[in-house]
Amino acid sequence: MDQIYSALLTMSLGVAGCILYFWGSNWLLGIIFPFRGQSHEQAARNLRIASSVRPWLFLGPALFFLFLYLVYPVIDSLRLSFMGRSGEEFVGISNYVWLFNDPEFQESLKNNVLWLLIVPAASTFFGLIIAALTDRVSWGNIAKSLIFMPMAISFIGASIIWKFIYDYRPTGSDQIGLLNAFVEYLGFEPQAWIAVPFWNNLFLMIILVWIQTGFAMVILSAALRGIPEETVEAAVLDGANGLQIFFKILVPQIWGTIAVVWTTITITVLKVFDIVLAMTNGQWNSQVLANMMFDWMFRGGGDFGRGAAIAVIIMVAVVPIMVWNIRNAQAQMEDR
Amino acid sequence: MSATQTQARSSTLVQRMKRISPLTIVVHLSVLLLVIMWTIPTFGLLVSSIRDKDQLAVSGWWTALSSSEQNLIARTNAPSTQVFENGVYILKGNIAPEGESVEVLAFGSSSQDPSAFEPGTTSTLRNGNTLNVETNGDYVFSSEKEFTGSRGKRIFYQAVEKPRWTLDNYREVLSSEGLGQSFINSLTVTIPATIIPILIAAFAAYALSWMQMPFRGLLLAVVIGLLVVPLQMSLIPLLRLYNEIAMYFGVGAKSYLGIWLAHTGFGLPLAIYLLRNYISNLPREIIESARVDGATDFDIFRRIVLPLSFPALASFAIFQFLWVWNDLLVATVFLGNGDEFLVLTGRLRELLGSRGGNWEILTASAFVTMIVPITVFFTLQRYLVRGLLAGSVK
Amino acid sequence: MTGLKLTNIKKSYGKTDVIHGVDLEVQKGEFIVFVGPSGCGKSTLLRMIAGLESITDGDLEISGERVNDLPAAMRGIAMVFQTYALYPHMTVYDNMAFGMRIAKADKAEIEKRVTDAADMLQLTPYLDRLPKALSGGQRQRVAIGRAIVRNPTVFLFDEPLSNLDAALRVATRIEIANLKEGLPDTTMVYVTHDQVEAMTLADRIVVLSAGLIEQVGTPLELYNKPANTFVAKFIGSPAMNISKAKLSKAGDSSVLALPNGNSFEVPISSAAGLEGQDLEWGVRPEDMLICQDNDTELLSGSVMFIESLGEVTLLHIDCGGEDSVVAKLPGIADVKKGDQISLTAPADKLHVFDNKGVSFLYL
Incomplete structure (x- = not known):
C-alpha cells in the first residue's frame, strides 16, 4: 500500500x-x-x-524526451554495434561478421521472414473477412467486440492461453490441451506441437494472428463503412452479386487502408519477442531476431556490441516502412 | 416523399446486402464460428482457473461440467473410535471428505483392485475382516481383533467425481505466488506512465498544430518516423545510461522513476501523433475567434483545446495504459526481477519457468494479469477504437 | 473621421502574391462590403484587418493608429465567422463572456454587457444552453452577440450568412441591418460573395478581383456606372450583356458602329483619339426592349431558350457572339423557341468600355 x-x-x-x-x-x-x-x-x-x-x-x-529516449539511442546503438561486448572497445564490423556466420542468426532471419510473410497476411485476411461478415449480421458489434478482445491481453498472457491449448500428454492419458484432444478425437497421434521444428513457428504465429486480427478488423471495418453506399447500389443495379461486390467494388476502394494495416502489423511482428520467449525461448529452431537480441543483452552478463548489432538489423528492416509512412503523412498534410 | 420511399432511403448497407445475398444463414454461422474460434482459448483459460487443481490436471476443461469416475483412497476413523459389539470390533463412519458427499460405485481393500465389491455388500477381506461401503459412503469395518495404531485403515473405492469449482487457485497465486505484490507493482508502473506523457504530448501537439514556428514540418516528420523505431534500438544505450547515472549518484539503476520516464519517452511519438491529428482538425475559426477575443496560446490551449480534445486524450490514455500494463520488455530491462519491482507480466514469465506444469497456477495467474486490461477494454472500447483509427498512419 | 485606412496593403505567401496593393479609406461608422468571386482575396484582406494574417507590406490604420504589428486582441476589433466558431463546450453566456474574462474584466461589468447584448439579440432565454442545443440562426446571433460584448471600434463579418438556409438568411440580414443602425459609431466590414447581401447592406461596396480593387462605390453607383466590364458583369443578375463595336465618332456623345452595320448614338462623351478603335458596349438584360418600327436594332438572333418566371421572362438569344444574349422582358412574353428576334435599348442605358474594358465614364 x-x-x-x-x-x-x-x-x-x-x-x-x-x-x-x-x-x-x-x-x-x-x-x-x-x-x-x-x-x-x-x-x-x-x-x-x-x-x-x-x-x-x-x-x-517533448523534444527532450524524444531525443533522450529515441533519437540518441538509435545513434548510440549504431555506434555500439561496432563495439565489443562491454561497449568500450572498437571492433569494426566483426559483430556483423559474427552475426552473419552465426547459425542462430541465420535461423532467426529465416524465421523472421516467415513471420513477416504469414502474420500480416493472415491477420489482414481474417480481419477483412470478419469485418465484412460482421457488418451483415445484427449482432455484429458483439461479435467484433469479442474478436477484438485479445488486443487487451498481454503477449505473455496470450502465450499461456495458447500453451494450454498446445499442451501435450503422452498417448494413453487424457489430453488436457484442446488441440491434442481434437487431434486424438480425429484418430491421430497427439504431438508436442511447440517442439516440432519448423511447424512450431506456425503455432507461435497463430498466437500473434489471434491478437492482431482484431486490430485489422476494427480498422478495415471502419474503412468498409466509409465507402459511399452509392457505389454498392450502383453495382447492385449493374447486377453484381455479393462476392463480386466485395472483391470488385469494396476491396479496391480500401487498398490504402489495407496497406496501412499490413505495415502496422509488420512493425509489430518485427518487435515481438514475448511470445517466443514464453513459448520456446528460441528452442527447437523457433528463434526470432527480437528474442535473440534480448538474449544477447543479458547472456553471460550481456554482450552490448552483439545485441546492438541485432537491434540495428531490426531497425534496417523497419526503415522502408518508416520512409513510406513519412511520405504518406506529408502528402496527406499537403492535401489539407 | 412517401413513407415507403423514406424507408427505402434509410435502409442500410446491411439490409441491402441481406436482400441480395441468399446466404444469410451461412453468414450468421460463419460469424458464430469465427467468434467461437477467437473466444474459446480465453474461455478455456477462465474455466480452468476455477477448477479443482486435481481435476484440472487429469481432464480437459471442456469436460468440466460432466462427472467422471475416479479411483480414490480414504481412511477410516482412527482406531480410538472403535466400538465392541456382538463380539467384533467395529469402525463406522463416512468416507467422503469433510463437508462433501460421494457416490460410491465400487470399493476394495487394495490399490490393485479398488472395484472389487459392489457398494452395499458386506465383503470379507483376505485377513478375515469385513467391510461394507454404502453408495452414500457410509462404511462399516469390522474385525475380530482389536484395531491398533493411531491411523485409520485405508479404503480404496471408485466414486463418481462431481465437478468441483474453487477459488483456491486464485487464493494461492495472490498470496503465496506473489501475484498480489506484482499487481501493486504493475499499478505503480502503469498509472504515472500513462498520465505523464499525456500532458507533455498535448502541449507539443498544440504547438505543432496551431503555432507559427520554423521546422514544423520537419519535426512532424521526425515524430512520424520515431513512431516505428523498434524499442530494441533504445534498450542497450539507455541501460548503459541508467547504469552510469545510478553509479554517479550511488543508487540502484532499477527504479520506478526510471521506467516511468522510459515509458513516457517511448509513448510520446504515438501520443503526439494521435493528439496532433485530433487537435489540428479542430475548427480553425474557433481558435482564431479565441485569438480575436484576446486569448494567448496558453489560454487557448487550456480553455479551448484541452476540453475539446477529451476524446483523443482518452484514446491515448487507454492505449498507453494497455501497452504499459502488458509490457514485458521495458519492465524486464529497466526494473529487473527483484520482488519489489516484478510486474505481472514478469511474474507470469517467471511462473512459466518455475511452475510450467502447474496449470492451476498458470491459468489463475494469467487471468489475474488479464482482468484489468479486459475490464478497461470492455468499458472504454469506444475510445480505443477511435484511437486506433486516428493513430494508424494513413 | 477615418475609421479604417488601408495604404498599399500587400500580401504574399512565399512567392505567390495574393493581394497586390490595396488602398482604401473607410469612414467611422460606415458599413463596407467586400465582394468578389471566390479566390479574389476578400477574406484574406478581412483577416489581415483582423490580425489573423500578417501584412506583407503597406500600412493598416485603425482610428488613426498604425496597427500592422498589433495582435488581433489589441486592435479593438471583433469578428463574426462564417461557421459561427462558438466554443462548443461553453454555454451561450460563457461564450459571450470569454473575451472579457480573458481580459480580466470586472464580474459585474461582464454580467451587464452580456445581458445587454443578449437582450438586444433576444438570446436571454438561451444563456444557459450549449451551442449544440441552438438552431443555426440562434448560433449566428450568439456569434454576433459575442462580438458586440467586446464593444469593438471595427466590426468584421466573414460571410456570416452563407451557412444559413434561404429564409433565415433574409431574416438575419435584416437583423444585421438593424444592428448597424443600433451601433452608428462602429465601423463595419462585411465580406460576402452574394451581391444581394452587398447591395442591401452596404453604405459602400468594394469589388475585388484577383487581389485588386476593381471599384469602390455605393450600391447604385456600381449598378449604374460600373467602372469596367468586370464590375459590370459582376453586379446585377442576370449579368450585363457585353458585345463588340467600333467607335465611329467621338465627342460629347459617341456614335458606335455595330457589327450589323447600324450606327447607335449614346450620350457618353469620348476623346477624339479613340475614334476608329475597337470597343465593348454593354446593356443590362432588364434594359433590353424588343424593336418597334423606328428603333435602331442593336442585336438580333434566334431564341434558344426561354425561362418564364411569371413576373418576368428571360430570353436567351443566340446573336452570333461567344455568349448568348439575355433579355429580361416584363410579364409573360409571347415568344417561342426558334423565333427570330431583334433587340434594342434606350440610349442612356448603354455602357461603353474601351478595348481594355475600362468604362468611358472613368477614362
Whole structure:
C-alpha cells in the first residue's frame, strides 16, 4: 500500500511539475516580454519575440524526451554495434561478421521472414473477412467486440492461453490441451506441437494472428463503412452479386487502408519477442531476431556490441516502412 | 416523399446486402464460428482457473461440467473410535471428505483392485475382516481383533467425481505466488506512465498544430518516423545510461522513476501523433475567434483545446495504459526481477519457468494479469477504437 | 473621421502574391462590403484587418493608429465567422463572456454587457444552453452577440450568412441591418460573395478581383456606372450583356458602329483619339426592349431558350457572339423557341468600355 501512496504522490508531483513548467514558463515569458502597458512599437516587438519563443517552450519537454529516449539511442546503438561486448572497445564490423556466420542468426532471419510473410497476411485476411461478415449480421458489434478482445491481453498472457491449448500428454492419458484432444478425437497421434521444428513457428504465429486480427478488423471495418453506399447500389443495379461486390467494388476502394494495416502489423511482428520467449525461448529452431537480441543483452552478463548489432538489423528492416509512412503523412498534410 | 420511399432511403448497407445475398444463414454461422474460434482459448483459460487443481490436471476443461469416475483412497476413523459389539470390533463412519458427499460405485481393500465389491455388500477381506461401503459412503469395518495404531485403515473405492469449482487457485497465486505484490507493482508502473506523457504530448501537439514556428514540418516528420523505431534500438544505450547515472549518484539503476520516464519517452511519438491529428482538425475559426477575443496560446490551449480534445486524450490514455500494463520488455530491462519491482507480466514469465506444469497456477495467474486490461477494454472500447483509427498512419 | 485606412496593403505567401496593393479609406461608422468571386482575396484582406494574417507590406490604420504589428486582441476589433466558431463546450453566456474574462474584466461589468447584448439579440432565454442545443440562426446571433460584448471600434463579418438556409438568411440580414443602425459609431466590414447581401447592406461596396480593387462605390453607383466590364458583369443578375463595336465618332456623345452595320448614338462623351478603335458596349438584360418600327436594332438572333418566371421572362438569344444574349422582358412574353428576334435599348442605358474594358465614364 505504501508503494501505491508513493506512486500516487510521485504522480501528482510529476503532473504538478509539468503544469508548473508550462504555466511558469509562459508567465515568465509574459514578464520578460510584456505587451500590455507598453508603447505600440515596444509591445509589437515583444509580442513578436514572445510568440517565436513560445512554441519551443510548449515543445521543450517533448523534444527532450524524444531525443533522450529515441533519437540518441538509435545513434548510440549504431555506434555500439561496432563495439565489443562491454561497449568500450572498437571492433569494426566483426559483430556483423559474427552475426552473419552465426547459425542462430541465420535461423532467426529465416524465421523472421516467415513471420513477416504469414502474420500480416493472415491477420489482414481474417480481419477483412470478419469485418465484412460482421457488418451483415445484427449482432455484429458483439461479435467484433469479442474478436477484438485479445488486443487487451498481454503477449505473455496470450502465450499461456495458447500453451494450454498446445499442451501435450503422452498417448494413453487424457489430453488436457484442446488441440491434442481434437487431434486424438480425429484418430491421430497427439504431438508436442511447440517442439516440432519448423511447424512450431506456425503455432507461435497463430498466437500473434489471434491478437492482431482484431486490430485489422476494427480498422478495415471502419474503412468498409466509409465507402459511399452509392457505389454498392450502383453495382447492385449493374447486377453484381455479393462476392463480386466485395472483391470488385469494396476491396479496391480500401487498398490504402489495407496497406496501412499490413505495415502496422509488420512493425509489430518485427518487435515481438514475448511470445517466443514464453513459448520456446528460441528452442527447437523457433528463434526470432527480437528474442535473440534480448538474449544477447543479458547472456553471460550481456554482450552490448552483439545485441546492438541485432537491434540495428531490426531497425534496417523497419526503415522502408518508416520512409513510406513519412511520405504518406506529408502528402496527406499537403492535401489539407 | 412517401413513407415507403423514406424507408427505402434509410435502409442500410446491411439490409441491402441481406436482400441480395441468399446466404444469410451461412453468414450468421460463419460469424458464430469465427467468434467461437477467437473466444474459446480465453474461455478455456477462465474455466480452468476455477477448477479443482486435481481435476484440472487429469481432464480437459471442456469436460468440466460432466462427472467422471475416479479411483480414490480414504481412511477410516482412527482406531480410538472403535466400538465392541456382538463380539467384533467395529469402525463406522463416512468416507467422503469433510463437508462433501460421494457416490460410491465400487470399493476394495487394495490399490490393485479398488472395484472389487459392489457398494452395499458386506465383503470379507483376505485377513478375515469385513467391510461394507454404502453408495452414500457410509462404511462399516469390522474385525475380530482389536484395531491398533493411531491411523485409520485405508479404503480404496471408485466414486463418481462431481465437478468441483474453487477459488483456491486464485487464493494461492495472490498470496503465496506473489501475484498480489506484482499487481501493486504493475499499478505503480502503469498509472504515472500513462498520465505523464499525456500532458507533455498535448502541449507539443498544440504547438505543432496551431503555432507559427520554423521546422514544423520537419519535426512532424521526425515524430512520424520515431513512431516505428523498434524499442530494441533504445534498450542497450539507455541501460548503459541508467547504469552510469545510478553509479554517479550511488543508487540502484532499477527504479520506478526510471521506467516511468522510459515509458513516457517511448509513448510520446504515438501520443503526439494521435493528439496532433485530433487537435489540428479542430475548427480553425474557433481558435482564431479565441485569438480575436484576446486569448494567448496558453489560454487557448487550456480553455479551448484541452476540453475539446477529451476524446483523443482518452484514446491515448487507454492505449498507453494497455501497452504499459502488458509490457514485458521495458519492465524486464529497466526494473529487473527483484520482488519489489516484478510486474505481472514478469511474474507470469517467471511462473512459466518455475511452475510450467502447474496449470492451476498458470491459468489463475494469467487471468489475474488479464482482468484489468479486459475490464478497461470492455468499458472504454469506444475510445480505443477511435484511437486506433486516428493513430494508424494513413 | 477615418475609421479604417488601408495604404498599399500587400500580401504574399512565399512567392505567390495574393493581394497586390490595396488602398482604401473607410469612414467611422460606415458599413463596407467586400465582394468578389471566390479566390479574389476578400477574406484574406478581412483577416489581415483582423490580425489573423500578417501584412506583407503597406500600412493598416485603425482610428488613426498604425496597427500592422498589433495582435488581433489589441486592435479593438471583433469578428463574426462564417461557421459561427462558438466554443462548443461553453454555454451561450460563457461564450459571450470569454473575451472579457480573458481580459480580466470586472464580474459585474461582464454580467451587464452580456445581458445587454443578449437582450438586444433576444438570446436571454438561451444563456444557459450549449451551442449544440441552438438552431443555426440562434448560433449566428450568439456569434454576433459575442462580438458586440467586446464593444469593438471595427466590426468584421466573414460571410456570416452563407451557412444559413434561404429564409433565415433574409431574416438575419435584416437583423444585421438593424444592428448597424443600433451601433452608428462602429465601423463595419462585411465580406460576402452574394451581391444581394452587398447591395442591401452596404453604405459602400468594394469589388475585388484577383487581389485588386476593381471599384469602390455605393450600391447604385456600381449598378449604374460600373467602372469596367468586370464590375459590370459582376453586379446585377442576370449579368450585363457585353458585345463588340467600333467607335465611329467621338465627342460629347459617341456614335458606335455595330457589327450589323447600324450606327447607335449614346450620350457618353469620348476623346477624339479613340475614334476608329475597337470597343465593348454593354446593356443590362432588364434594359433590353424588343424593336418597334423606328428603333435602331442593336442585336438580333434566334431564341434558344426561354425561362418564364411569371413576373418576368428571360430570353436567351443566340446573336452570333461567344455568349448568348439575355433579355429580361416584363410579364409573360409571347415568344417561342426558334423565333427570330431583334433587340434594342434606350440610349442612356448603354455602357461603353474601351478595348481594355475600362468604362468611358472613368477614362
